[in-house]
Amino acid sequence: MRLVIQRVSQASVEADGEVVGRIGLGMLVLVGAETGDDVATAEEAARKVAAVRIFEDAAGKMNLGLAEIGGSVLAVSQFTLAADLSKGRRPGFDRALPGSEALPLYLRFVEALRAQGVTVETGVFAAEMRVSLVNEGPATFVLDVVNRKP
Numbered sequence: 001m002r003l004v005i006q007r008v009s010q011a012s013v014e015a016d017g018e019v020v021g022r023i024g025l026g027m028l029v030l031v032g033a034e035t036g037d038d039v040a041t042a043e044e045a046a047r048k049v050a051a052v053r054i055f056e057d058a059a060g061k062m063n064l065g066l067a068e069i070g071g072s073v074l075a076v077s078q079f080t081l082a083a084d085l086s087k088g089r090r091p092g093f094d095r096a097l098p099g100s101e102a103l104p105l106y107l108r109f110v111e112a113l114r115a116q117g118v119t120v121e122t123g124v125f126a127a128e129m130r131v132s133l134v135n136e137g138p139a140t141f142v143l144d145v146v147n148r149k150p
Contacts, residue, residue: 001031001032001033001034001037001041001042001045001105001109001144001145002032002034002081002082002142002143002144002145003029003030003031003032003045003049003081003142003143003144003145004029004030004078004081004140004141004142004143005027005028005029005049005052005054005140005141005142005143006027006028006029006030006133006135006138006139006140006141007027007054007055007135007136007137007138007139007140008023008025008026008027008028008074008133008134008135008136009024009025009134009136010022010023010024010025010133010134011023011026011028011074011131011132011133011134012074012131012132012133013074013076013121013122013123013124013129013130013131013132014129014130014131014132015123015124015127015128015129015130016127020122020123020124020129021074021076021121021122021123022074022121023071023072023073023074023119023121024071024072025069025070025071025072026066026069026071026072026073026074026119027049027054027066027071027072027073027074028073028074028076028131028133028135029049029073029074029075029076030076030077030078030081031045031075031076031077031078031081031106031109032077032078032079032080032081032082032096033077033079033082033096033097033101033102033105033106034082034095034096034097035082035094035095035096035097036146036147037097037105037145037147038105038147039104039105039108040147041105041145041146041147042105042106042108042109042112043108043109043112044145045109045112045143045145046108046109046110046112046113046115046116047112047116048143048145049066049073049113049118049143050065050066050067050113050116050117050118051065052065052141052143053065054139054141055068055069055071062139066118067117067118072118072119072120072121073113073118073119073120073121074120074121074122074123075106075109075110075113075120075121075122075123076122076123076129076131077102077103077106077123077125077126079093079096079097079099079102080093080096082095082096082097083095083096099125099126102125103125103126106125107125110122
């Protein structure tokens with residue numbers, strides 16, 4: 001599972017011209033499910049997002065997590081994170097899970113975050129969306145959570 005985490009002071013997502021998710025201080029998390037991902041991958045990704053310390057403390061060090069700042073997450077599915085740009089001029093999507101397999105993992109990621117006490121807003125899976133954000137820092141991180149099956 002590949003996630004792009006952006007530290008934001010605000011973020012929102014629109015689908016069909018209507019705002020479907022909006023947060024203040026927190027994280028915009030773009031979520032891409034890849035071949036090999038499963039429920040355990042989604043749960044591990046949620047644990048990592050809930051625990052990561054990317055917000056500055058009084059000394060200006062990235063030392064605080066969502067719980068310490070009272071932040072929220074706006075989780076938006078984005079299959080293009082699984083794109084391969086290494087060949088030719090068009091992206092290849094062989095690594096992206098089909099929507100029927102990715103949707104349950106995206107929903108499990110959201111549920112697992114909520115189970116840890118994180119307030120989560122979402123986009124609309126597989127919809128054409130417009131995402132707006134104010135990236136603080138700017139601070140953007142890529143998190144790859146790899147399925148560790150034996």
